[in-house]
Amino acid sequence: MVILDLNNFPNQTCGDLCRWLIAVKGHHPDERIKFMRGDMQIFTRNFKLSSWAKTAVQESTKGEKMKFVPYRGDFKLKSPTELASGIAVTSNDKPTHQTTH
Numbered sequence: 821m822v823i824l825d826l827n828n829f830p831n832q833t834c835g836d837l838c839r840w841l842i843a844v845k846g847h848h849p850d851e852r853i854k855f856m857r858g859d860m861q862i863f864t865r866n867f868k869l870s871s872w873a874k875t876a877v878q879e880s881t882k883g884e885k886m887k888f889v890p891y892r893g894d895f896k897l898k899s900p901t902e903l904a905s906g907i908a909v910t911s912n913d914k915p916t917h918q919t920t921h
Contacts, residue, residue: 821866822853835891838872849873 822841829837834855841847849870855862876891 822847822851822869823856824853825856825858826862827857833875833877834872835875835877835888838869839891842869842873 824837824841826834832840838853841853842849847869849868851869852866853869853872854866874891875888876893877886878889879886
């Protein structure tokens with residue numbers, strides 16, 4: 821499980837951070853994440869990185885609360901066609917997902 825203190829990322833959304841963890845830091849999309857602010861857990865459930873990576877935040881111009889909406893960028897999860905050893909992937913390998921941009 822990834823534990824991330826949002827105090828260290830003041831201008832990033834949860835979706836932005838999960839896309840970064842998958843694409844740049846190499847975390848598996850099925851890994852769960854716990855968002856914290858210091859010692860306080862932000863959400864009561866710990867979702868997969870891939871669940872958060874598919875979200876964006878939309879702020880209201882009508883005085884409503886912020887809400888999570890589907891991410892409409894070009895981030896996609898893609899299974900590799902071969903393992904790091906160069907051997908082709910089979911259905912039994914359960915390869916790590918990669919991102920495409």
